Amino acid sequence: MKRLLWAAAALTLLALPLFTDATLGHGWVRILDFALLYVLLALGLNIVVGYAGLLDLGYVAFFAVGAYCYALLSSPQFNLHWPLWVLLPLGAMVAACFGVLLGTPTLRLRGDYLAIVTLGFGEIIRIFLNNLGAPVNITNGPQGVSGIDSLSVGSYNLGQTHGWGFFEFVPVVNAYYLFLIGVLLAIVFSHRLERSRIGRAWAAIREDEIAAASMGINTRNLKLLAFAMGASMGGLSGGLFAGFQGFVSPESFTLMESVMILCMVVLGGMGNIAGVVLGAVLLSVLPEALRAAGPLQQEWLGRVVLDPSNLRLLMFGCALVLMMLLRPEGLLPARARQRELHGE
Amino acid sequence: METFLQQLVNGLTLGSIYALVALGYTMVYGILELINFAHGEVVMVGALVALSVIGALSHLGLPGPVVLLLGLTVAAPVCMALGFVIERVAYRPLRRAPKLAPLITAIGLSISLQQIAALIWGRNYISFPAVLSIDSYNLGGVIITSLQLTIMGLAALIMAGLLMLVQKTSLGRAMRATAQNPAVAQLMGVNTDQIISFTFVIGSALAAVAGVMVAAYYSVGNYTMGFMLGLKAFTAAVLGGIGHLKGAMLGGLLLGVVEALAAGYMGDFTGGVFGSNYKDVFAFLVLIAVLVFHPNGLLGSRAREKV
Amino acid sequence: MSSVVKPLLQAFDIHKSFGGLKALGGVSLSLEQASITGLIGPNGAGKTTFFNVLTGIYKPDAGHTEFRGQTLPAGLPHLVAARGIARTFQNIRLFANMTVLENVMVGRHVRTSAGVLGAIFKTAATRREEMAIRARAHELLKYVGIDARSHHVAGTLSYGDQRRLEIARALATDPFLLALDEPAAGMNASERAQLGELILRIREDGRAILLIEHDVKWIMRLCDFVTVLDYGLCIAEGSPLEVQNDPRVIEAYLGVGAA
Numbered sequence: 001m002k003r004l005l006w007a008a009a010a011l012t013l014l015a016l017p018l019f020t021d022a023t024l025g026h027g028w029v030r031i032l033d034f035a036l037l038y039v040l041l042a043l044g045l046n047i048v049v050g051y052a053g054l055l056d057l058g059y060v061a062f063f064a065v066g067a068y069c070y071a072l073l074s075s076p077q078f079n080l081h082w083p084l085w086v087l088l089p090l091g092a093m094v095a096a097c098f099g100v101l102l103g104t105p106t107l108r109l110r111g112d113y114l115a116i117v118t119l120g121f122g123e124i125i126r127i128f129l130n131n132l133g134a135p136v137n138i139t140n141g142p143q144g145v146s147g148i149d150s151l152s153v154g155s156y157n158l159g160q161t162h163g164w165g166f167f168e169f170v171p172v173v174n175a176y177y178l179f180l181i182g183v184l185l186a187i188v189f190s191h192r193l194e195r196s197r198i199g200r201a202w203a204a205i206r207e208d209e210i211a212a213a214s215m216g217i218n219t220r221n222l223k224l225l226a227f228a229m230g231a232s233m234g235g236l237s238g239g240l241f242a243g244f245q246g247f248v249s250p251e252s253f254t255l256m257e258s259v260m261i262l263c264m265v266v267l268g269g270m271g272n273i274a275g276v277v278l279g280a281v282l283l284s285v286l287p288e289a290l291r292a293a294g295p296l297q298q299e300w301l302g303r304v305v306l307d308p309s310n311l312r313l314l315m316f317g318c319a320l321v322l323m324m325l326l327r328p329e330g331l332l333p334a335r336a337r338q339r340e341l342h343g344e
Numbered sequence: 345m346e347t348f349l350q351q352l353v354n355g356l357t358l359g360s361i362y363a364l365v366a367l368g369y370t371m372v373y374g375i376l377e378l379i380n381f382a383h384g385e386v387v388m389v390g391a392l393v394a395l396s397v398i399g400a401l402s403h404l405g406l407p408g409p410v411v412l413l414l415g416l417t418v419a420a421p422v423c424m425a426l427g428f429v430i431e432r433v434a435y436r437p438l439r440r441a442p443k444l445a446p447l448i449t450a451i452g453l454s455i456s457l458q459q460i461a462a463l464i465w466g467r468n469y470i471s472f473p474a475v476l477s478i479d480s481y482n483l484g485g486v487i488i489t490s491l492q493l494t495i496m497g498l499a500a501l502i503m504a505g506l507l508m509l510v511q512k513t514s515l516g517r518a519m520r521a522t523a524q525n526p527a528v529a530q531l532m533g534v535n536t537d538q539i540i541s542f543t544f545v546i547g548s549a550l551a552a553v554a555g556v557m558v559a560a561y562y563s564v565g566n567y568t569m570g571f572m573l574g575l576k577a578f579t580a581a582v583l584g585g586i587g588h589l590k591g592a593m594l595g596g597l598l599l600g601v602v603e604a605l606a607a608g609y610m611g612d613f614t615g616g617v618f619g620s621n622y623k624d625v626f627a628f629l630v631l632i633a634v635l636v637f638h639p640n641g642l643l644g645s646r647a648r649e650k651v
Numbered sequence: 652m653s654s655v656v657k658p659l660l661q662a663f664d665i666h667k668s669f670g671g672l673k674a675l676g677g678v679s680l681s682l683e684q685a686s687i688t689g690l691i692g693p694n695g696a697g698k699t700t701f702f703n704v705l706t707g708i709y710k711p712d713a714g715h716t717e718f719r720g721q722t723l724p725a726g727l728p729h730l731v732a733a734r735g736i737a738r739t740f741q742n743i744r745l746f747a748n749m750t751v752l753e754n755v756m757v758g759r760h761v762r763t764s765a766g767v768l769g770a771i772f773k774t775a776a777t778r779r780e781e782m783a784i785r786a787r788a789h790e791l792l793k794y795v796g797i798d799a800r801s802h803h804v805a806g807t808l809s810y811g812d813q814r815r816l817e818i819a820r821a822l823a824t825d826p827f828l829l830a831l832d833e834p835a836a837g838m839n840a841s842e843r844a845q846l847g848e849l850i851l852r853i854r855e856d857g858r859a860i861l862l863i864e865h866d867v868k869w870i871m872r873l874c875d876f877v878t879v880l881d882y883g884l885c886i887a888e889g890s891p892l893e894v895q896n897d898p899r900v901i902e903a904y905l906g907v908g909a910a
């Protein structure tokens with residue numbers, strides 16, 4: 001029975017993009033692709049916030065590092081065209097290094113200070129990306145890097161349409177499968193980490209850092225590890241993003257993006273993989289429905305009174321507040337969180 | 345030398361504004377140990393409300409300072425009410441929740457306020473109507489405007505008043521008692537809930553003043569203006585020693601000056617590699633450096649957690 | 652009381668102040684192998700502070716400690732735990748939202764080694780280690796007598812059981828020295844007696860115990876040695892009998908003139 005359910009779920013996941021493409025069009029498959037990238041990001045942030053209890057408000061910086069890493073080494077910018085299997089791990093590794101770099105001086109700080117410092121770090125990265133177009137052109141400044149090579153696995157170029165018998169695999173569908181592999185790997189990794197010696201140590205640090213240290217846990221190293229692991233998932237996601245979009249610019253890596261990822265983790269349920277996945281999917285798909293709000297207003301009121309992009313962010317902001325007030329453990333809470341907030 | 349003095353004047357002006365905002369962070373932190381992320385947004389609301397009022401009155405031909413004052417008279421109560429509501433809605437229900445919770449509502453609130461402001465005032469920059477006639481004085485090559493003098497003077501006056509309030513009045517004593525130990529203060533008959541509300545209201549009034557000053561100083565306002573300002577003011581509060589009133593004032597002035605000097609000299613020092621477009625980075629570097637090397641700030645001292 | 656064997660632990664002239672307050676004004680202490688030593692003294696005497704310095708939670712202003720022939724790292728609690736000192740806390744500090752079993756499993760952290768890669772790829776070695784951790788945790792829960800509660804959430808246990816769990820968690824680190832900060836506080840007479848038996852059993856396993864306690868009668872019966880702190884200074888030490896009759900101790904406990 002259980003096996004049957006798994007098979008059905010797997011089949012649904014595999015068929016979803018083809019079905020969506022056939023019924024709703026490329027646009028919606030693209031939305032699914034982004035949902036998967038956000039799931040990957042949210043799972044990464046979940047390691048930092050959900051497992052280790054460190055509030056990171058600059059998480060998008062690691063996404064940016066991964067994306068620029070890919071963009072600079074696989075585009076006309078420096079005329080480098082490294083392959084995917086080098087770039088993705090490299091991006092993850094560089095992001096992890098940035099995670100350690102940020103963590104080393106700051107992890108001794110109290111939780112709320114850490115939040116501010118990570119936020120600052122996120123902004124610093126963005127400011128550098130914005131300004132490293134001159135005097136030496138590294139990032140091409142605010143214009144960003146374009147003409148990035150499309151994702152390709154071996155000789156299979158995901159940026160092109162491939163017909164396989166009856167099915168047609170357009171670029172957005174190809175990307176879906178690649179991203180899905182990334183997400184599934186991230187889920188398995190997260191799950192295993194959570195139930196390991198390392199995961200227990202993270203939970204202990206989150207619960208009581210002093211007691212954890214007295215039990216022989218090297219709290220600094222384990223927090224750094226959480227930062228690095230989370231960052232590497234962000235970096236991986238960034239690489240996929242760059243290859244998929246073909247274009248990156250600093251604008252994609254604002255604080256709002258960090259907040260949105262945090263929102264996904266919080267809404268779904270910090271520390272619980274299923275919750276985080278749900279939060280990420282909801283918050284990346286639902287706002288798309290709001291896009292319709294603009295034309296609707298045009299039709300009914302004669303003009304656009306409420307800008308849809310404002311509405312979207314407003315929704316995120318209110319969701320954060322309301323979730324904390326009404327259901328702080330998230331939609332699908334982790335066991336420990338529920339206890340923490342409501343007792344038994 | 346002239347550049348130095350000029351940047352000093354500019355820095356002190358900006359620093360006075362930072363200090364006013366930093367006071368709001370520091371007072372709330374002193375009592376609740378909470379970073380009120382939404383505080384920067386209160387500044388923004390103050391600025392935009394004042395801009396609207398001033399815009400509406402600018403055709404009446406009233407004298408500039410009067411118009412400005414009227415703008416402030418409307419902005420201050422709006423901000424105070426906002427501060428009151430923020431505490432009631434977003435923080436009070438979470439006093440006993442884990443630390444992460446109020447921090448997350450604070451972020452959520454900050455974003456919500458920005459977006460609401462964007463819906464009300466639009467996304468474009470609103471410029472400050474030309475109601476003020478600003479005189480400039482040239483002191484040996486250093487130019488100082490009447491507006492700068494007003495900002496610094498007013499900020500100094502308000503800060504002196506705040507210190508008096510906190511140190512000399514019974515209300516101030518209740519505030520200090522609450523900051524030291526809320527449970528004990530409550531036992532001694534202090535209505536700590538009221539004191540906390542009051543703290544938010546006072547902080548928000550200062551934010552309104554700061555908002556009007558920023559709008560006048562930069563001549564523009566926008567729904568995003570509170571964010572960076574808030575962060576910098578928070579940096580100033582940490583620099584001075586969070587929870588410490590005089591620390592916030594000192595930290596604000598210092599950060600203003602440091603930033604102005606950095607903006608003035610960064611290009612020269614780095615051979616043009618890093619220009620003044622990196623000045624926001626600078627504030628963050630100051631923040632990180634302070635937190636890492638001297639987390640208690642310049643004037644602050646905090647007992648560490650008892651085990 | 653001199654012995655040929657080197658003492659397990661020797662603290663030399665430990666100083667610690669908080670602002671103007673001198674919590675420890677030069678405490679020296681020596682613990683024998685497999686002994687039970689009581690650390691007593693009035694409230695605020697500095698007993699907990701001494702524990703915190705010993706276990707690396709605070710850095711001493713001056714002084715150092717030698718443990719099993721090596722100087723203990725100051726201010727690094729995880730290294731102290733690795734050297735073989737484990738502790739409990741005066742105000743219980745369990746991982747309240749984790750299960751009883753998980754709490755003890757965390758205690759095994761320092762004696763195990765599985766890393767990220769092992770966890771992600773579930774290598775044979777990692778699985779073996781994980782099984783051993785679980786088995787050892789159950790063993791310890793049985794040892795302290797709360798194995799029946801292993802899947803309860805730690806925070807929901809009764810006060811006495813939480814104290815036991817803290818001891819089990821500490822024992823999971825395989826300590827040579829177990830430092831207990833007021834483990835009997837809030838317990839009734841029969842719980843106290845049980846705890847006394849548990850402590851004696853731990854000693855029989857060859858571990859030394861350093862014990863803070865207020866109930867002088869209880870501690871005098873249990874301990875081999877007693878050290879008395881007052882205002883951050885060591886005012887007496889020796890066998891329970893010697894200490895009991897020391898006029899300075901009587902004075903510290905009963906106030907001036909009572910002697």
Ligand SMILES: Nc1ncnc2c1ncn2[C@@H]1O[C@H](COP(=O)(O)OP(=O)(O)O)[C@@H](O)[C@H]1O
Nearest residue numbers: 647648649650669674694695696697698699700
């Ligand atoms: N973290 C701290 N900060 C300031 N004072 C402290 C701290 N820890 C302990 N003290 C003070 O040091 C003294 C000794 O405390 P403690 O060691 O807890 O005493 P005991 O455990 O013997 O009752 C007390 O006056 C206490 O208030």
Ligand SMILES: [Mg+2]
Nearest residue numbers: 698699700741
């Ligand atoms: Mg004590």
